[in-house]
Amino acid sequence: MGAPHDVVIIGSGFGGIGMAIRLRQAGVVDLVVLEKAGGLGGTWRDNTYPGAACDVPSHLYSFSFERKTDWSRRFPPQEEILGYLWHCARKYEVLPRIRFGTEVTGAEWDEAESAWRVSTSSGVVAARVLVSACGQLNRAVLPEIEGRDSFAGAAFHSSRWDHGVDLRGKRVAVVGTGASAIQIVPELARAAGRLHVFQRSAPYVISKPDRPYRTWEKGVLRAVPGAYAVSRARIYAQFEARALGFVKYPKLMGLMAWRFRKSLGQGVQDAELRERLRPDYPMGCKRILLSDDYYPAFGEPHVELVTEAVARITADGVVTADGRAREVDAIVYATGFASTDFLAPMKIVGRGGRELGEAWRDGGASAHLGITVSGFPNLFLLYGPYTNLGHNSIIYMLESQFRYVVGCVEAMRRAGLDWIEVRPDVQDAFDRRMQELLRATVWNSGCRSWYMTEDGRIVNNWPGFTFAYRNATRRPAPGDFLRGRKGEGPRRERGNRTA
Incomplete structure (x- = not known):
């Protein structure tokens, strides 16, 4: 196994790459990134389906310390985001520290050595500090539908797109109408001979103000000092203002509901079809989606919206609860991820x-703070519980977490500590506060969403402004932690607590 590395990071998406960069800049040289796949990128490596793109503008969906002034579009496509991550990994010399094809199966804290023993597909790796950068949306979920495995044609999850299957002119079923589906459906509507979209719950879809950046705009961003910062700040303020509706005053969602009604009315001419595409829950309770071509796709004669529940899959198609069978050549499952398992x-x-x-x-x-767990010393989570957003860029949240983790590592180094662990009462108080705040949010207004556990407890989302989270994570509070050295029992760190 060898001597413990100072830090081991699991995952090489935005969280893993950014964390590695910030640790290196803080002087941590002995770090390793473990990645189960053959390339970096996380969700932007996995999701290569037609139309895959971000729903946060490019100037905000990027690291503050590595600005890219030549984004092709306001909302970047998947391949460009993935290229940006590869650029960051190369520029900041993280790439040589990534062990590709190394899947982590588990980790166990070694009390005697004050280190983590990380079990991987390639053996055991030891770490003084273990950082999980696995994200919330990495484990694809396939629906439990009778006969699903009996289908004789091509079938795959949207995040495992089979590019070897040519869907041009084919009969295709898309099961699900979430964030991936609203990007996939318009693309398939242009290619497939017949497209059936099986909807369980209608999403709220509003217009997406996307367009290519003009050459002169890129030139200004590159040449004028502060131009990029102004653009980023403007987008941040615009998106951050939406938190008022999500977490403070849900009635303000009526302003976005107007945008939805406008998009639906302009995109769908048929009144009966509009009603079937109208959600039956408050706006914002589930993720709000952006698209200008999703609704118009249903106006095409070869595209069908199916709102009857899927009863079973057969060898040659999909059967709905009303007994109707639709023969198809391929099935795309746009059915999301196991988001609350972390x-x-x-x-x-x-x-x-x-x-x-x-x-x-x-x-x-x-x-x-979505980062540390009592009973698990020197373990830090990125994009953990209570850190997802409905209104702004997750990259902003990740950078707040980077600073907090670096602060913990530096505090241990200065004090000569072998481990720190958040106090259970501190974690419990934070959890109670989160649940109290979440009760008043739009996410708790009566719908079921991927933000919730099976019993209806919201564990994914941050119930506040992102700048409030940044303030809460500006530095680790010494009084929040137990601490110790090898061979010593835990003792409480001196210092003030933060709420």
Whole structure:
């Protein structure tokens, strides 16, 4: 196994790459990034379906420390975002520290050595500090539909797109109408001979103000000092203002509901079809989606919206609850991800043999500031519980977490500590506060969403402004932690607590 590395990071998406860069800049040289796939990029590596793009503007969906002034569009496509991540990994010399094809199956805290023993497909790796950068949307979910495995044609999840299958002129079924589907459906409508879209719950779709950047605009961003910063700040302020509707005053969502009604009315001429595309829950309760061509796609004569529930899959098609069978050549499952499981299926065992999945089994996932978990020393989560957003860029949240983790690592180094661990009462107080705030948000207005556990507890989203999260994570509060050295029992760190 060898001597422990100073830091081991699991995952090489935005979280893993950005964390590695910031740790290197803080003087941490001995770090390793473990990546199960053959390339970096996380969700932007996996999701290569037609039309894949971001719904946050490019100037904000990028690292503040590595500005890109030549984005091709206001909302960047998948391949451009992936290229940006490869650029960052090369420029900041993270690439040589990534071990590709190394899947992490679990990790166990070694009390005697004050280190993590990380089990991988290539053996055991030891780490003084372990950072999970797995994200919330990496484990694809296939629906439990009778006969799903009996289908004789091509069938795949949207995040595992089979580019070897030519869908031009074919009969295609898309199951699901979430964030991926609203990008896929217009593309398939242009290619397929017949397209059936199976909708369980209608999404709110508003216009997407996307366009290519003009050559002169790129020139200004590149040459004029402060131009890029102004653009980024303007977009941030515009998006941040939406938090008022999501987390403070849900009635303000009526302003966005007007945009939805406008998009639906302009995109769909048939009144009966408009009604079937109209959601039956408050706007914002589920993720709001952006598209200018999703609704118009249903106006094409070869595109059908199916609102009857899928009853079963047969060898040659899809049968709905009304008994109608539709023969298809291919099925695309745009059915989302296991968003509330976080580190699963990895088995993480902390102090005293405590397993993380068991610790989270009853109340759902919980972590102080979404980053640290009591009973799991030197373990830090990126994009953990309570850190997802409905209104702004997750990159902003990740950069807040980078600073917090670096602060913890530097504090341990200065004090000569071997481990720190958030106090259980601090984590519990934070969790209670989150649940209290979440009760008043639009996400708790009566719908089921991927933000929730099976029992209806919201564990994904941050119930506030992103600048409030940045302030809360500006530096680790010493009084929030237990601390120790090898061979010593835990003792409380001196200093003030933060709420």
